[in-house]
Amino acid sequence: MARWGMVIDLAKCTACQACVVACQAENNVPCVEPEEAERGRILSWLAVVAEVQGSYPRVSMTTRPLPCMHCDSPPCIRVCPVQATGITPEGIVRQTFARCIGCRYCTNACPYTRRMFNWYRPEFRGELQLALNPDVTVRPKGVVEKCTLCHHRLMQAKESVRAEGRPLAEGDYVPACVEICPAGAMYFGDLEDPESRVAQLVRSPRAFRYLEELGTEPKVIFLSQGEWAGGKQEPR
Amino acid sequence: MDFVKNSWWLTFGAFFSLGSFMFAALLSDSVPVQPIRYNHAIHISNGLGCEDCHVGARRNEKATLPGLDTCMQCHSEAVGQSPEEAKVRSFAGTSQPIPWVRIMQLPEHVYFSHRRHVALGGMKCAECHGPMETRTEPPTKAFRPMKMDNCIECHRERKASNDCNDCHR
Known part of the structure; x- marks a missing residue:
């Protein structure tokens, strides 16, 4: 059984936000009004989060693409009273929108703040209506939504490899954010397979897990930037 | 005594009106009427398969x-005498x-794929x-x-996946 995971190389990431846009388009994530975004009601399954370190004049900023971490021990699923969220055998933290009652316990439990509540009925104006992805439902008002690691793509990949009569190979299933990354900073694959690219990168001395000390065991692993982490350059 | 009589009438009235509403609801739950009274039996007996018309089934x-x-491939000229056939033209x-x-x-x-069920799962159309x-x-x-x-x-029964997100998208 595969255990899907993602590696994000922060040394390569240019914070161009292509992954954010790809995610919004792939998963029918609605845009909200600027005033509502200021109130923290923005919906973004994947956000590039900036972190300022030090103070003037020695100041530096790190930007970090932050999708759902798909933790092996997710705090969000423990608090769900209706089992609308859970973890699949392949390690994807899932959300069943039709079952969610919108209590927002999970939004508060997620230490990465990667769960969003639909405050309004989603609106897709003009051409956006025509650009909706038919494989992903438009979530109604009042449910919590989150990154599904493009689960529909996994289903499609499984379907086509079964039709071709071969096992799932590396690269058959990639989420939209990883596919679009122009800097090649995102990697995706099976962490269980020791030969896969992600499994090799996870063994790198630069690899770290965000907020690891919380014991959530995230399956999105970052590669730190800078030489101070003792990093040797990974071959592209 | 009047009160008892009144309450009996009230109860009767309430049940009568409720009943008539339900009857009306039953009647108004109308049967879908197709634009053409398509006869599946006659088409299948003439050698057509499901996929000849429902082209994406597999x-x-x-x-x-x-x-x-699809219809006009056969019905551009009259094939029978049925008035339903004339409607196609x-x-x-x-x-x-x-x-x-x-x-x-x-x-x-809900995401449902015919290909997944028919081509990969080997199900017959008639099962559903x-x-x-x-x-x-x-x-109807x-x-x-x-x-x-x-x-x-x-x-x-068929040991297919029952994972929520395999169907709930």
């Missing part, structure tokens, strides 16, 4: 309802698609859609109701 997510072009004159009424409707948050070769009138309701219980039961 290859695509949606099996699709046939368009005018009258639709061709209007250049409007035939307004078939869909009776198999899934909620929007019933014996169409015996139907001389268009079906789904043979197997589109309920989650039905999906789960079949998935359990």
Whole structure:
């Protein structure tokens, strides 16, 4: 059984936000009004989060693409009273929108703040209506939504490899954010397979897990930037 | 005594009006009427298969309802004497698609792929859609109701995945 995971190389990431846009388009994530975004009601399954370190004049900023971490021990699923969220055998933290009652316990439990509540009925104006992805439902008002690691793509990949009569190979299933990354900073694959690219990168001395000390065991692993982490350059 | 009488009449009135409302509701729960009284039996007995008209049944997510072009391949000239057949050609004159009424409707948050079930799962059309070769009138309701219980039961029997997000998108 595969255990899907993602590696994000922060040394390569240019914070161009292509992954954010790809995610919004792939998963029918609605845009909200600027005033509502200021109130923290923005919906973004994947956000590039900036972190300022030090103070003037020695100041530096790190930007970090932050999708759902798909933790092996997710705090969000423990608090769900209706089992609308859970973890699949392949390690994807899932959300069943039709079952969610919108209590927002999970939004508060997620230490990465990667769960969003639909405050309004989603609106897709003009051409956006025509650009909706038919494989992903438009979530109604009042449910919590989150990154599904493009689960529909996994289903499609499984379907086509079964039709071709071969096992799932590396690269058959990639989420939209990883596919679009122009800097090649995102990697995706099976962490269980020791030969896969992600499994090799996870063994790198630069690899770290965000907020690891919380014991959530995230399956999105970052590669730190800078030489101070003792990093040797990974071959592209 | 008056009070008892009154309350009896009240109860009777309440039940009578409730009953008539329910009867009206039953009547108004109308049967879908198709634009053409399509006879599946006669088409199948003449050698047509499901996929000849529902072209996506094996290859695509949606099996699709046939368009005018499909009908006109055979019916551009009169094949029989049925008045229903003449309707097909009258639709061709209007250049409007035939307004078939869909009776198999899934909620929007469910992903269902025919290809997955027919081509990869090896299911027969009749398992969900019933014996169409015996139907001389268009079906008015789904043979197997589109309920989650039905999906789960079949998935359990055939040891298919029952993971929520495999169907709930």
